Amino acid sequence: MRGAARAGGAGDRARPPVRSACGWWLLVVWSLRLASGGLCAPRTRGRLQCLQVSVFANRSRARTDGLARLGELQVYGWRNGSDSIRFLKPWARGPFGEGQWDELQRLLSVYRGSFTRDMHEFVKMLRLAYPFEIQVSAGCELRPGNTSESFFHAAFQGKEIMSFQGTVWVPAPDAPYWVGRAAKELNQDQGTRKTLQWLLNDTCPQFVRGLLEAGKSELEKQVRPEVWLSTGPTPGPGRLLLVCHVSGFHPKPVWVMWMRGEQEQRGTQQGDILPHADETWYLRVTLDVAAWEAAGLSCRVRHSSLGGQDIIIHWEGSHSSMWLMLVALLGSLLMIGCLALWYRRRRSLNTTGDLHIVLDPISDLLNKKWEWGPL
Numbered sequence: 001m002r003g004a005a006r007a008g009g010a011g012d013r014a015r016p017p018v019r020s021a022c023g024w025w026l027l028v029v030w031s032l033r034l035a036s037g038g039l040c041a042p043r044t045r046g047r048l049q050c051l052q053v054s055v056f057a058n059r060s061r062a063r064t065d066g067l068a069r070l071g072e073l074q075v076y077g078w079r080n081g082s083d084s085i086r087f088l089k090p091w092a093r094g095p096f097g098e099g100q101w102d103e104l105q106r107l108l109s110v111y112r113g114s115f116t117r118d119m120h121e122f123v124k125m126l127r128l129a130y131p132f133e134i135q136v137s138a139g140c141e142l143r144p145g146n147t148s149e150s151f152f153h154a155a156f157q158g159k160e161i162m163s164f165q166g167t168v169w170v171p172a173p174d175a176p177y178w179v180g181r182a183a184k185e186l187n188q189d190q191g192t193r194k195t196l197q198w199l200l201n202d203t204c205p206q207f208v209r210g211l212l213e214a215g216k217s218e219l220e221k222q223v224r225p226e227v228w229l230s231t232g233p234t235p236g237p238g239r240l241l242l243v244c245h246v247s248g249f250h251p252k253p254v255w256v257m258w259m260r261g262e263q264e265q266r267g268t269q270q271g272d273i274l275p276h277a278d279e280t281w282y283l284r285v286t287l288d289v290a291a292w293e294a295a296g297l298s299c300r301v302r303h304s305s306l307g308g309q310d311i312i313i314h315w316e317g318s319h320s321s322m323w324l325m326l327v328a329l330l331g332s333l334l335m336i337g338c339l340a341l342w343y344r345r346r347r348s349l350n351t352t353g354d355l356h357i358v359l360d361p362i363s364d365l366l367n368k369k370w371e372w373g374p375l
């Protein structure tokens with residue numbers, strides 16, 4: 001079945017890796033001068049998130065990987081084994097020139113080296129234990145009215161321990177005691193704090209504006225969803241799981257609802273929005289109903305690509321109800337047949353004594369049971 005195949009395909013496709021990343025790279029962008037001209041006002045809101053994951057196996061073994069994404073799209077990759085940033089989109093260079101990227105890559109390598117060395121030192125100083133993992137998530141998000149909001153969070157063993165708030169490093173409320181010490185240490189470094197503010201407040205949003213402009217045709221593409229209905233595994237006797245498949249749409253925000261006329265069906269269950277390989281999205285929305293209630297339901301899809309014209313697909317339960325009717329009919333026929341047979345046997349038993357001897361003992365037993373039973 002087409003629906004099932006497409007749905008399965010989307011489900012199996014790996015989601016973008018969450019564990020791997022490029023975080024502090026913003027820290028070093030400061031030395032790169034952004035071309036100030038040619039950056040237009042944002043047409044789309046954008047969120048640039050850089051993720052860094054550093055795994056320290058022991059005193060001598062560590063690795064740091066990174067990635068950066070714009071909204072849902074991964075745009076950059078940064079592997080421990082390589083000094084170069086991988087551009088995953090043709091427009092990933094954004095507003096930076098060749099020289100600026102070269103400079104950034106060089107600085108990132110230096111940063112990785114010193115981050116690793118400093119962490120080993122830190123572990124020695126604070127008597128922490130190996131292995132451990134550090135994650136950093138940093139970036140900015142453009143907001144309406146040419147404003148932006150930035151963020152910088154660090155996590156240890158999967159729990160947030162510290163963030164940069166406006167001008168200072170702040171330990172997380174439930175962070176271990178040593179984080180307070182680390183934050184104090186970091187806050188004494190005025191230079192880095194200033195640089196970080198400049199990066200987060202100015203460089204990042206400007207870079208994102210340039211990136212949005214460079215990737216506009218892909219980021220703003222509008223692709224209409226394809227919508228079809230099917231049934232899922234039956235939730236129970238006399239019930240149906242109606243499935244509305246919405247596939248191949250872009251951008252991601254979408255509204256899908258099972259309806260009866262204009263009435264939204266409250267039992268509507270929405271799955272995760274899953275990525276297709278071609279950077280469009282897939283969504284499954286289900287409704288568990290009594291089989292007789294399925295008629296008259298429809299799946300309604302609202303999406304920016306549809307220009308205000310929702311897609312409405314009506315549930316035509318004809319196939320399934322025809323099957324149900326057929327099964328019911330066959331069942332009844334079978335039952336009538338059995339009853340007729342039994343009745344005929346019973347009658348022949350009562351009228352002809354010699355047939356009684358020919359019949360096998362099971363029929364005999366059946367007869368007795370029937371005679372003794374409540375019927």
Ligand SMILES: *[C@@H]1O[C@H](CO)[C@@H](O)[C@H](O)[C@H]1NC(C)=O
Nearest residue numbers: 040041042145146147202206
């Ligand atoms: C948006 O803000 C930035 C800096 O805050 C400025 O350089 C740019 O000109 C502004 N753009 C518009 C359209 O106001």
Ligand SMILES: *[C@@H]1O[C@H](CO)[C@@H](O)[C@H](O)[C@H]1NC(C)=O
Nearest residue numbers: 056057058059060061062131
């Ligand atoms: C560090 O870990 C790696 C593998 O995780 C191992 O091969 C190596 O021997 C370890 N080194 C030390 C000093 O424990």
Ligand SMILES: *[C@@H]1O[C@H](CO)[C@@H](O)[C@H](O)[C@H]1NC(C)=O
Nearest residue numbers: 061062063064080081082112
């Ligand atoms: C990560 O990269 C550094 C520097 O290139 C290297 O020394 C280290 O062995 C790498 N770590 C792993 C686990 O490959």
Ligand SMILES: *[C@@H]1O[C@H](CO)[C@@H](O)[C@H](O)[C@H]1NC(C)=O
Nearest residue numbers: 150165166167194197198201
């Ligand atoms: C950066 O923005 C924060 C608020 O997010 C503000 O507190 C801080 O003063 C700004 N710093 C600079 C240098 O603009």
